[in-house]
Amino acid sequence: MSAASRRDERRRHLPVEAAGDRWHGRGGRLAQPEPKDIRRCPIVMLGYHNNPEATRQTIDPAGWLHTGDVATHDGLGHFFVVDRLKDMIVTGGYNIYPAEIERVLIGHPAVALVAVGREPDPVKGEVAHAYVVPAARARTDTMAGMGAEADAEELLAYCRTRLAAYKVPRAVHFVDALPTTSSGKLMRRKLRQGQSSGAPDA
Known part of the structure; x- marks a missing residue:
């Protein structure tokens, strides 16, 4: 040992x-x-x-x-x-750190990759949006009551049980890939520009 x-x-x-x-x-x-x-x-x-x-x-x-x-x-x-300070999202006066939301969502068996970006909001200034690459195949470590496939509302409900209400993403977008550099570093600014998603799934 x-x-x-x-x-x-x-x-x-x-x-x-x-x-x-x-x-x-x-x-x-x-x-x-x-x-x-x-x-x-x-x-x-x-x-x-x-x-x-x-x-x-x-x-x-x-x-x-x-x-x-x-x-x-x-x-x-x-x-x-x-x-990273530049990635912090300020929503209605509250600070949200994308990494905290990402750590929660990556724990769901239906999520292969996830990144959280900001989107403008007329009331709160900006809000968090989650960009999820679904798991390519079913995993054996599924959680009780959850399968390996999940829709956006299920992922939001998953967040609500693990995060303060103001930290729950406003929407979930399912994408084929996350924008990265040639070295594999996430290009979060492209998430902010909406280049990784179409309409939100929820």
């Missing part, structure tokens, strides 16, 4: 969800009001090549690099990355 655990450079156990912690010679803190992850240490880049404006927007005068991540801190030195 074997076992594995995450440890820091001082061989202390790290929570499995932790992105890491601070150690000698490096600094990390959360900027307010939104808990933004910023870093300062000898290995942080000096700036973007021939792009002083991008450098100015990323590294402040004190030398802190603004990673663009939203993170939390447990008070013990461990940082937990929640999502």
